[in-house]
Amino acid sequence: MSVSNNSLLEVEGLCIQLGKARRKTSFQLAPGGILWIMGPSGFGKTTLLRTVARLLPAECGEIRLNGAPWQTIPGYQWRRRVLYTHQKPTLFPGSVLDNVQAAFRLHCRAGKSLDLELASELLDKLKLPADILERDEANLSGGEAARIILARSILAEPDVLLLDEITAFLDPDTKSIALETLKEWALSGRHGIIAISHDESVRRILVGDEIHLADVSL
Helix, strand or coil: CCCCCCEEEEEEEEEEEEEEEEEEEEEEEECCCCCECCCCCCCCCHHHHHHHHCCCCCCCCCECCCEEEHHCHHHHHHHEEEEEEECCCCCCCEEHHHHHHCCCCHHHCCCCCCHHHHHHHHHCCCCCCCCCCHHHHHHCHHHHHHHHHHHHHHCCCCCCCEEECCCCCCCCCHHHHHHHHHHHHHHCCCCEEEECCCCCCHHHCCCEEEEEHHCCCC
């Protein structure tokens, strides 16, 4: 795969270890692009996302972010720019505001601060109550927690957002709102999304390029 000046993220010959089997895949993600990853359970979709996020080691292959090989970008900077969002919405004890601000206390985002006005607008767009920032995380529903984590991920402004079953805890109405918000965010600048989900309705809204892990080489 040749390097494209228009690619945000390029994955070339990336190895994914699944037990004794090794799967290898290549793909490109353009700025404003949304990549849909398909494949049956146990086929390595989450492993692929976690490897691209550098939360798991890669035994072989190359990943480039805006043309720069991942080996040249420190891990903490990579994880700021390529953000993995887990399928299970987990918040730490404290207020919603504490949880949203937590992303800006990390070393990789030193010097950046939360824009409260923007945060409030985004939370309102996701149909969360006006006083949600003051609420305690222990009193949230699973759907509310999922939307807060989604909002926090968007507010952190990564280059690439990796979504692992992000809508699993959302009802049909809030799911559509969340997905349209994600799509709008991806198209608003040089952002990209790589998403996996077993929910076919997610694919219909976040339609973009597709790869099927059943079609990549072992």
